[in-house]
Amino acid sequence: MTVINHIREIRKKKGISQIKMAEDLQVTRQTMNAIENNKYNPSLELALKIITYFDMPIDEIFILEEDAK
Amino acid sequence: MTVINHIREIRKKKGISQIKMAEDLQVTRQTMNAIENNKYNPSLELALKIITYFDMPIDEIFILEEDAK
């Protein structure tokens, strides 16, 4: 099981930079960048901040997928 | 900002033991116990498994709260 996310698409659609989003969420730009590029998943706390920030249902942003075999 | 959860209440209402829930979710009993007792928050992946397991919306299980001052 792995989690994929659609943060980059949503962020771009809203015309927000990684920098601004990171500042708004009080994390570093590197953290947002790493999450968008699937270096790792956000913590639950950060994930909740992100869905609040985007004001979207969690399943439109984070998706739990079966691992490819 | 901290995350609180209602896992224990929901689990008990459904009549499931920590042991069974841990097995079903493929984590250790200690992990479920620690999360219920707020030793730490689950990872996003485990949180998504939990909402799927309970088949409930995330905001009825995990709540992002302001820190008490």
Next chain:
DNA sequence: CACGAATGTAAAGATATCTTTACGTTCGTG
């Protein structure tokens, strides 16, 4: 070209999440 803005990335270090092993308590029930 020069520049600023946005993004990618890397490495070291701090802290959080999770496992493994182990021991203790409580409670129901034979």
Next chain:
DNA sequence: CACGAACGTAAAGATATCTTTACATTCGTG
């Protein structure tokens, strides 16, 4: 009482998340 089932907890170790600092690339635009 003896036993099993459920739960609490602790400590050591592995791995994941996040910060700080730093450098590099890409792209638009004066």
